[in-house]
Amino acid sequence: MFYVDAHQDLAYSALAFGRDYRRSVHETRTREVNTSVADVTGTCTLGFPEMRRSGIGLIFATLFTLPVEHQKKGELAYHSVDGAHAQALAQLDIYNRWVDADEHLHFVTSKSDLARVIELRGDPKRERRDIGLVLLMENAEPILEPDEADEWWNRGVRIIGPAWARNRYTGSSREGESLKSLGEALLDRMQRSGFVLDLTHMSDSAASASLARYSGPIVVTHANARRFVGGTRMISDEVLHGVVSGGGILGLMPANWALGKPDSAGERRGEVTADSVADAVLRLRRYLGSGAVGLGSDWDGGFGREQLPGEFDSIGDIGVIAEALLKRGAADEFVESFMGGNWLRFIENVLPYSS
Numbered sequence: 001m002f003y004v005d006a007h008q009d010l011a012y013s014a015l016a017f018g019r020d021y022r023r024s025v026h027e028t029r030t031r032e033v034n035t036s037v038a039d040v041t042g043t044c045t046l047g048f049p050e051m052r053r054s055g056i057g058l059i060f061a062t063l064f065t066l067p068v069e070h071q072k073k074g075e076l077a078y079h080s081v082d083g084a085h086a087q088a089l090a091q092l093d094i095y096n097r098w099v100d101a102d103e104h105l106h107f108v109t110s111k112s113d114l115a116r117v118i119e120l121r122g123d124p125k126r127e128r129r130d131i132g133l134v135l136l137m138e139n140a141e142p143i144l145e146p147d148e149a150d151e152w153w154n155r156g157v158r159i160i161g162p163a164w165a166r167n168r169y170t171g172s173s174r175e176g177e178s179l180k181s182l183g184e185a186l187l188d189r190m191q192r193s194g195f196v197l198d199l200t201h202m203s204d205s206a207a208s209a210s211l212a213r214y215s216g217p218i219v220v221t222h223a224n225a226r227r228f229v230g231g232t233r234m235i236s237d238e239v240l241h242g243v244v245s246g247g248g249i250l251g252l253m254p255a256n257w258a259l260g261k262p263d264s265a266g267e268r269r270g271e272v273t274a275d276s277v278a279d280a281v282l283r284l285r286r287y288l289g290s291g292a293v294g295l296g297s298d299w300d301g302g303f304g305r306e307q308l309p310g311e312f313d314s315i316g317d318i319g320v321i322a323e324a325l326l327k328r329g330a331a332d333e334f335v336e337s338f339m340g341g342n343w344l345r346f347i348e349n350v351l352p353y354s355s
């Protein structure tokens with residue numbers, strides 16, 4: 001079992017709310033009793049102990065920064081480009097601290113790093129405790145200017161999703177503006193360095209312009225197909241075809257709102273089930289092909305347990321998706337591909353040989 005989760009905003013929650021994901025979910029929840037953390041960002045669902053238990057071996061771990069225009073009460077946001085830059089560096093420090101302190105956590109910046117994590121997970125003495133982190137910058141605003149992309153590469157970032165909301169580089173799915181000229185320059189620099197481009201949160205026109213311009217690897221780490229659930233945040237047919245025809249992957253979010261069942265108050269928790277997730281996966285497989293779909297949970301990405309399908313309490317339960325797929329008659333081989341194999345093959349292919 002080697003599951004891959006293509007989207008977790010670990011360091012944002014660590015910086016904004018003091019969450020230390022080396023703790024178990026239970027411990028974090030206990031520490032947050034009588035605080036307002038869960039009111040702001042939802043009940044915690046992530047912890048490395050639970051990830052280890054469930055078989056997750058690789059995470060695309062984000063440097064996510066929130067523009068102040070979209071700040072909800074209690075969230076940490078930036079007020080300037082310099083503020084975004086400083087917050088992304090602070091998040092990078094958090095990952096560095098975790099990796100330094102835990103011999104079972106590893107940055108994955110190259111094929112050889114990935115091979116090492118795979119090897120360690122195969123060592124029975126280490127009990128599959130090793131987890132690799134591929135750094136993903138979500139929202140490119142912390143990059144002071146396109147030329148600075150290289151420095152972020154040297155700091156270990158391998159994937160950039162230029163959009164979250166509108167910024168200096170691109171429009172987003174919120175406002176619909178397209179890729180800007182500074183964004184074109186950023187893509188050109190990213191391509192020279194070897195970054196993977198994540199189209200999540202881009203407007204249709206920005207995503208189409210990026211597909212036309214970028215000849216490096218392109219993915220969507222956390223979304224769903226618009227044709228199944230609607231909404232501009234989800235990905236259009238045209239953009240999905242561009243991503244998949246280039247060998248890219250769509251990471252599906254197993255969260256109620258991304259399955260087309262808005263449930264923000266959590267009152268209808270239980271109405272969306274593991275079967276709903278399996279349905280979504282199988283629909284995507286039929287539409288995109290079995291090699292083009294994977295997991296991108298985004299859990300703890302501004303929402304918590306309240307937004308998870310009924311059978312899921314934490315990331316420790318992520319294997320319930322595999323069980324639901326098998327119950328539906330999906331072949332073992334496809335289940336493994338969806339839960340990790342597809343992302344693993346993709347990332348193995350696109351990483352440089354050594355850092």
Ligand SMILES: [Zn+2]
Nearest residue numbers: 138200201222
């Ligand atoms: Zn996101």
